[in-house]
Amino acid sequence: MVFSQIALLFGMACLFAIISFKLKQPLIVGYVFAGLILGGFGILTKDSKILDLGEIGVSLLLFLVGLEMDISDIKKIGRTSFVFGFFQIIATSILGFLLSKIFGFGTVPSLYIAFSLTFSSTIIAVTLLSEKRELNSLYGKVSLGYLLVQDLFAILILIFLGGGSHTDPNFYISLIAKAVGLLVLVWFLAKKAMPVVFAYISASAELSFVFSISWALVFSAVVAGPFGFNLEIGGFLAGITLSTLSQHTHIASKTRPLRDFFLVIFFLLLGMRANLNSGISNILIPFLGFSFFVILIKPLIELTILRFLGFKKKTSFLVSIGSSQISEFSFILMSLGLTLKHINSEVVTLVVLVGLITMVVSTYLDRYADLIYKHLSKYLSIFERNKISEVYPQEVHDFSNHIILIGCDRTGKNLLSYFMKHKKEFVVIDFNPEVISSLASLSIPFVFGDASDPEILSSAQISKAKAIVSTISRLNDNLVILSEFNKTENKPISIFTASTKTDALRLYEMGASYVVVPESAASEHIRHILQTYLGSKSKLQIKGKHHFERLMATI
Template identity: 30%
Template sequence: MADTVFNDVMILLGASVVAAALFRRLNLPPVLAYLAVGFLVGPHLAGLIGRPEELAFLSEFGLVFLLFSLGLEFSVPRMRALKTTVFGLGACQVIVCSGLFWALGYALGLSPVAALVTAGALGLSSTAIVTRELARWNELDSPHGHAAVGVLLFQDLAALLFLILIPAMAGDGSHLLSELGIMLAKGIGLVIVMLAIGKWILPLVFQEISRSRSEELFVLTALLVALFSAWLTHSLHLSMALGAFLAGMMLGESHFRHQIEADIRPFRDILLGLFFVSVGMLLDPQVLLAQWDWVVIGVACLLAAKALLITGLAKLSGRPLDSSLRTGLVLAQGGEFGFALLALASQQQLMETDTIGLVVAIIIGSLVVTPSLIRHNHYLTQRLCRSRTPTQENPHTTAELSAATAPMSGHVIVCGFGRVGQTVGRFLTQEKIEWIAIDTDPIRVHEAASAGEPVVFGDAQSQDILRALGIERARQVVITVNQLSHALAILHAIQPLELEKLKVLVRTQDDADLETYKAAGATEVIPEVLEGSLMLVSHVLVNLEVPFRRVARSIQSAREARYSMLHGYFHGQQSQLIDKRGNPLLRRHPLTLTANAWACERRLDEIILPEHCGILIARVVRANGECIEDPTGALLLACGDTLVLSGLADHIEEAEARLLSG
């Protein structure tokens, strides 16, 4: 038997390597590759794995590590910060979607228990794929990104309930209510005890282990915690997956979360692949061919129903229609929790194999479509809402923009608010020179405007927009976009205005197109090879008649401070997240303090952020619009203050948790 199991494992690993490489080329999630391997080599098709039950032990370990990794991603501070979304929109989504799918399943002839498992599997979305794709397109910090994360957090809590209920429903049903009550009591008590252990005991344990500087001991301890928690819940007649998820939640609240996740990733990915392979083996091609129409209908109905329901619930919660629709499109699929619930239902024999295979096929179909839905959710929303720019964060008309810029005279217009544009703006602010920036990235505009920056959404190629920005009264235009065609289009829009006193500076990566820019009307062209942003700033300030000595002193101060003033910038949809060496770039992120935020009514020097974070509070924007640059420790924070945090993304997340929850 050992030889048979070993041969089966080798077949699965070999097929998984080939399939994962192929699916990566097609930009499809690796989960689908493992599911395809299980379907192809399983007993129903090629028959290379004749007795999949012999691999059930490994697949259970994969399920444990799946739930453990999901638990690591669960964030209690983020849940507190988004509690209105989590317990409002999230709770309504799970209740309404699960209720609808349960009623539909029961009407189609499923037993109440099977309908409940199906409803849970279809009602939950894919945390892994949604968060990964939103991060890939820099939409995690967008309004619909925040809403999606809040809903996913509640779905994680709801999954805990399903993981407790499924083993309780495995009996004959004669004492179902009492068994459910006992299981719920056990589950709630276990959650409380394990969270307490994770808060007060495990940090001390890992602190001691980290001092030994032994990677092997650290990895073994993490594996022991995960497997011990799974064994503990199993001994209490609860699911092993529940224990693994709770273990992940415990360690997810510690400072060792990222290290643990990195260390166990090789074990997790291998066993996780075997778990998804075992799920793929549940698919019977004969059943699918006989029910292919139900699979197609099921995928279409799942995506449409969840998208419409979530859109409606988000709109009822007070969100704009475009943000609500984008949230619905992002969360329309099934998820990996569905596979976990179906695997548990199969182990407990709560559903027929054919039904499980059909539901698995529907979830797989929805996951195939999900990356494209998330990538194109902005475009789809525009088409469905029939609005030209429904997601822009500064929806000014030219008349409103003209009224807003009417008091400005002798100001600077910055076209493009990427890293270079933000550097220019910071020096102009330091010199108390009026300026306004325009950018076509709605996320960057939202981030920067929330932090008090004078930036608006729009396209500087339009003469109407330029006039609305007060270009006739401006002293200088700075074009920082790095596309030749875009910069030339802006120059061609400015040239017919014949503003002789207006100086137009253009940033370019090199001097290859210098004559082209000059011919299009640029006063000066600043190649980045001439010290990039600092050289551009020196030209900007000199052309604004700032004394040269003051310019030189400012530039020298920035150099002496190791360019700290330039570190960090507001990320947008197309921002580069890492440098050429693969190191993460610093970023700036605005955080608005709500009424119940821990940092309210506290001085800055009373707030001790984690030492390893290196987070800088670069600016505080008061509710009345007052901007305080480089605030001192004596500043008392208040509700409505927006803190501009500068640092690495992970460290900003930790600082957010401290400022919001203490």
């Protein structure tokens, strides 16, 4: 019976995943929707053995989260992303809780709902940013930074819920003591035990994989048994114990397919646990209210916070619109709450439906973000500080025959060193507050703002420039910049950066002097090195040493 149930589960999952893929939606939407159909129409009943398989999927998901969570990632979050993430969690959860109480939910269910509405999907964000090649853009970095803060907070909630339902203060004192002991054990395993084990077994890739999966499941069982936490936290901590290994990337890549197999079951079962047959009319108004909250109110909260952090309206808008959905952690939280009997199936149904609609809507919002911004730009000015000079005082320069450098992160930073060394007259346009603070401290001329804004380009005196160099790769922004540049009487040199060859051709058609495509540039450079140094290893090593020194000088 279990075999036929699993066959039906995966058949439906595959069907709805194909539909989701064709509609350019996250596959999670297809899995959950398939579960809704199977459970809602009584096609399949929930079996405890299949439920156990779903728990394995969540445990492996958190195992990979822990495995890929290097301490250096936490250090890289940065003050801005941490502050943004912290206040976003506080503000959104409070308003979500109040809205839930208005709809008549109890205190405990309201807390679950509030946190579920607060979290945004890291998986969806990374997928969409990757598709648009925006992972290294300013708004991409801010988004990933604050989503990491959310993930850490979600882990803390799961740890807290690991104790189950208890009112005795002594129980929680005991729980804290166990948590401290568990963290000490994790530290010992990560620093002392696991490096020794993998030094012995790493010669066999198959053995390393089998050991890693076994370790994830065994450690989860130990954490859920003697320590009294849940399996999910066990999986996360098992991943942490392996995260410092040099092989952790290899382990993660091998584990993902197995994780995805079990996660399909989890999301299917989550959809099945949402009861569509009883009282849908009772949750219709809350469903509409919470969906409106996630799609509109949550982004407005984030826009407000980012305004006070000094970001320009376009960056704030792109970050906010990308978070207008709930997270896979929201689903895990609902599943755990139902298991602990803190909430009922009606609340699960409500959050699952909110998750489906917000994931679908947010995907389209993100894909058409530039078009939406174009129509809303003038109304978004309230989310931008009117007097930038109050935040970043800047001297007004009378530029002439100068270079305009757009973007001063990574590539732009290297060009900055070149301009200063050769005493070139230049001005930087950037809308990253941290970059602008650095430029101000070095007394480097800058204009704080979005380079696709004609007024910002005018402030940089584009009409008098002898060259413009754009290190940003957003095609729409570069087209606007190039269009403004072409309006000047003296049309000097224009150098742009493009993510793809197609984008580069579009910029050339618009009149760009030269377009750099990083992938093509890298292959051309490698070809040059091979032609020059293939027969002389010693000369190549000398060149490599000089390159190393230059790289170190720019860190």
